[in-house]
Amino acid sequence: MFSVLSSLLCISSALAVNPITVSGNAFYNGSSDRFYIRGVDYQPGGSSLLQDPLADADSCKRDIKYFKELGINTIRVYTVDNKADHDECMNALEEAGIYLILDVNTPHQSLNRYNESTLKLSYNSGYLQHVFATIDAFKNYNNTFGFFAANEVINSENNTIAAPYIKAVVRDMKSYIKAQCNRTFPVGYSAADVASSRWQQMQYLNCGNSSERIDMFGMNDYSWCGDASSYTISGWSTNVHNYANYSIPLFLSEYGCNIVRPRTFPEISSLYGEDMCEVYSGGLVYEYTNESNNYGLVDISSNGTVTTLTDFDNFKKALSSNPAPSGIDGAENKSPSECPAYQSGVWDVQPNATVPEMPAYARRYLSDGAGTPLGMNGTDTQNGSWFDVSSAASEDSSSAAPSTTASSSSSDDNSAASSATATSTSSRSSSSSSHSTSSSATTSKHSKNIAPSKPGVGMTFVIAVLAYFY
Numbered sequence: 155m156f157s158v159l160s161s162l163l164c165i166s167s168a169l170a171v172n173p174i175t176v177s178g179n180a181f182y183n184g185s186s187d188r189f190y191i192r193g194v195d196y197q198p199g200g201s202s203l204l205q206d207p208l209a210d211a212d213s214c215k216r217d218i219k220y221f222k223e224l225g226i227n228t229i230r231v232y233t234v235d236n237k238a239d240h241d242e243c244m245n246a247l248e249e250a251g252i253y254l255i256l257d258v259n260t261p262h263q264s265l266n267r268y269n270e271s272t273l274k275l276s277y278n279s280g281y282l283q284h285v286f287a288t289i290d291a292f293k294n295y296n297n298t299f300g301f302f303a304a305n306e307v308i309n310s311e312n313n314t315i316a317a318p319y320i321k322a323v324v325r326d327m328k329s330y331i332k333a334q335c336n337r338t339f340p341v342g343y344s345a346a347d348v349a350s351s352r353w354q355q356m357q358y359l360n361c362g363n364s365s366e367r368i369d370m371f372g373m374n375d376y377s378w379c380g381d382a383s384s385y386t387i388s389g390w391s392t393n394v395h396n397y398a399n400y401s402i403p404l405f406l407s408e409y410g411c412n413i414v415r416p417r418t419f420p421e422i423s424s425l426y427g428e429d430m431c432e433v434y435s436g437g438l439v440y441e442y443t444n445e446s447n448n449y450g451l452v453d454i455s456s457n458g459t460v461t462t463l464t465d466f467d468n469f470k471k472a473l474s475s476n477p478a479p480s481g482i483d484g485a486e487n488k489s490p491s492e493c494p495a496y497q498s499g500v501w502d503v504q505p506n507a508t509v510p511e512m513p514a515y516a517r518r519y520l521s522d523g524a525g526t527p528l529g530m531n532g533t534d535t536q537n538g539s540w541f542d543v544s545s546a547a548s549e550d551s552s553s554a555a556p557s558t559t560a561s562s563s564s565s566d567d568n569s570a571a572s573s574a575t576a577t578s579t580s581s582r583s584s585s586s587s588s589h590s591t592s593s594s595a596t597t598s599k600h601s602k603n604i605a606p607s608k609p610g611v612g613m614t615f616v617i618a619v620l621a622y623f624y
């Protein structure tokens with residue numbers, strides 16, 4: 155009797171979280187107060203290990219114990235396997251009152267920022283199938299906070315031309331969510347700390363047609379370094395002033411400079427205090443596990459044992475001494491941004507630049523769904539997708555081979571692909587090695603462009619497509 159009663163109590167005490175909603179420049183979770191992100195970036199193994207931390211229920215539950223001890227309400231995950239089962243981990247997170255902000259890319263399925271042609275090639279139907287199937291994998295969890303369409307794609311002065319492609323991915327994700335999900339999710343962008351164009355990035359992604367605008371902006375910002383810095387020295391006071399009119403929620407998707415160690419997180423009193431809470435909706439500390447770049451809150455030994463580090467205690471203390479404000483201070487409905495002016499070498503995007511059209515083949519996903527997820531080992535889409543080759547071929551079989559065939563025809567080359575994109579960046583935030591989603595495949599085990607099974611694709615069609623490649 156007692157155990158029945160206690161298990162009933164246990165069930166009823168489990169938290170069910172409300173979906174996050176956006177209104178004006180603020181987040182809400184079903185209460186009349188604003189919702190502030192109090193989180194950590196969760197990337198066990200570091201940015202170089204392609205691993206889904208939500209697929210392993212045991213390690214996930216092991217870590218949730220520490221998340222609860224920290225008192226966080228959100229984690230950010232950079233890469234998942236869209237084929238894996240996430241139920242156990244996501245439900246355990248929900249019981250702990252923790253939301254997930256998810257990046258939808260992998261190094262094999264992402265925009266290649268290198269130049270106009272690599273951008274064009276990497277934005278294709280195979281890539282979008284991956285993105286949409288990733289949304290499918292998380293759309294039924296109430297604690298899925300929202301999605302990042304891309305992370306740090308613009309990481310230098312010479313790749314601002316990627317901006318319209320980022321916007322295209324945002325638009326496509328929003329269209330997919332509208333068509334295939336029974337609730338809405340904020341779709342955002344997580345920006346590198348590229349001082350020269352951060353303002354333009356914020357404005358551009360929040361200007362123009364509402365169907366193409368982001369719903370939230372995350373900035374990776376490591377400019378407050380220890381006690382010698384301050385709200386003003388870090389430049390954060392200037393940001394608060396400059397971004398005060400931004401019409402959508404703004405938060406730190408990575409923070410926690412580690413030049414001064416151990417970190418004591420003095421910035422947290424500004425972030426959740428009067429200094430910043432009107433303009434920012436909190437942030438996520440980089441990062442949970444200690445990796446070679448030395449940003450960890452805990453150490454995980456090879457046998458899976460967790461040891462908390464000094465930063466863990468310091469972060470926990472800083473959070474508990476700085477509770478999220480109650481109320482709706484700063485929440486306002488403001489106008490979207492103006493599209494920023496072209497400035498050669500700084501912002502190489504015309505204010506009236508057209509956002510690339512969704513590839514024709516991919517449009518069927520909006521009505522039919524994305525179909526079978528292909529997982530982390532799905533075909534690398536950076537050099538184009540057979541879907542687009544095939545749909546072009548079926549539209550006009552006598553047409554010249556589309557540009558995708560040129561690169562795909564080298565598909566018998568089994569040598570480890572060398573990166574076409576600089577994976578390291580010059581910005582401060584990249585020294586944190588957050589997984590850059592626009593890097594091209596580095597050690598991709600070559601996967602041939604075998605057509606994945608898709609409903610409605612006949613065998614002769616597949617053969618016709620394969621003929622392009624061999």
Ligand SMILES: *[C@@H]1O[C@H](CO)[C@@H](O)[C@H](O)[C@H]1NC(C)=O
Pocket residue numbers: 170171172173294295296
């Ligand atoms: C999600 O929340 C809604 C209402 O907030 C509720 O009706 C629904 O049952 C919840 N779904 C799950 C899977 O918990």
Ligand SMILES: *[C@@H]1O[C@H](CO)[C@@H](O)[C@H](O)[C@H]1NC(C)=O
Pocket residue numbers: 171172183184185189227251
């Ligand atoms: C909203 O989130 C906060 C912070 O996690 C939590 O304390 C509060 O209970 C939540 N409110 C609702 C209505 O779920």
Ligand SMILES: *[C@@H]1O[C@H](CO)[C@@H](O)[C@H](O)[C@H]1NC(C)=O
Pocket residue numbers: 268269270271272574
């Ligand atoms: C873009 O970069 C690719 C890969 O290095 C190269 O093959 C191509 O010629 C470049 N295109 C342009 C327009 O510069």
Ligand SMILES: *[C@@H]1O[C@H](CO)[C@@H](O)[C@H](O)[C@H]1NC(C)=O
Pocket residue numbers: 294295335336
């Ligand atoms: C809405 O989401 C729930 C899970 O929360 C799912 O069971 C249900 O099938 C979905 N409804 C529709 C119409 O997609």
Ligand SMILES: *[C@@H]1O[C@H](CO)[C@@H](O)[C@H](O)[C@H]1NC(C)=O
Pocket residue numbers: 268269310311312313576580
């Ligand atoms: C862009 O600049 C980076 C250095 O910031 C450099 O490594 C890269 O090669 C440049 N890209 C092009 C296409 O010139």
Ligand SMILES: *[C@@H]1O[C@H](CO)[C@@H](O)[C@H](O)[C@H]1NC(C)=O
Pocket residue numbers: 363364365
């Ligand atoms: C905004 O985009 C939608 C979808 O692409 C399109 O139907 C609509 O015409 C656009 N509106 C304007 C004002 O350009």
Ligand SMILES: *[C@@H]1O[C@H](CO)[C@@H](O)[C@H](O)[C@H]1NC(C)=O
Pocket residue numbers: 395396397398399
């Ligand atoms: C914000 O908007 C107000 C009212 O329109 C304006 O006076 C102010 O200059 C704007 N601030 C910035 C930093 O753009």
Ligand SMILES: *[C@@H]1O[C@H](CO)[C@@H](O)[C@H](O)[C@H]1NC(C)=O
Pocket residue numbers: 444445446447448449450453463464
């Ligand atoms: C974090 O890991 C790095 C690399 O293994 C190591 O040098 C450093 O001492 C670790 N940090 C802490 C606080 O244990």
Ligand SMILES: *[C@@H]1O[C@H](CO)[C@@H](O)[C@H](O)[C@H]1NC(C)=O
Pocket residue numbers: 455456457458459
């Ligand atoms: C796991 O590894 C840690 C550190 O390497 C060690 O202290 C601990 O005893 C090990 N635990 C088990 C169960 O082997």
Ligand SMILES: *[C@@H]1O[C@H](CO)[C@@H](O)[C@H](O)[C@H]1NC(C)=O
Pocket residue numbers: 504506507508
């Ligand atoms: C953008 O504006 C410029 C002049 O400001 C004009 O020459 C160009 O044709 C316009 N492009 C588009 C796509 O509307």
Ligand SMILES: *[C@@H]1O[C@H](CO)[C@@H](O)[C@H](O)[C@H]1NC(C)=O
Pocket residue numbers: 235529530531
């Ligand atoms: C991907 O392939 C590698 C090598 O074959 C394998 O070790 C790994 O488990 C696979 N990952 C997934 C998520 O399927």
Ligand SMILES: *[C@@H]1O[C@H](CO)[C@@H](O)[C@H](O)[C@H]1NC(C)=O
Pocket residue numbers: 534536537561564571572574595598
């Ligand atoms: C993509 O194309 C480039 C240039 O042709 C090549 O170096 C690279 O290996 C290709 N990547 C994949 C994953 O096929």
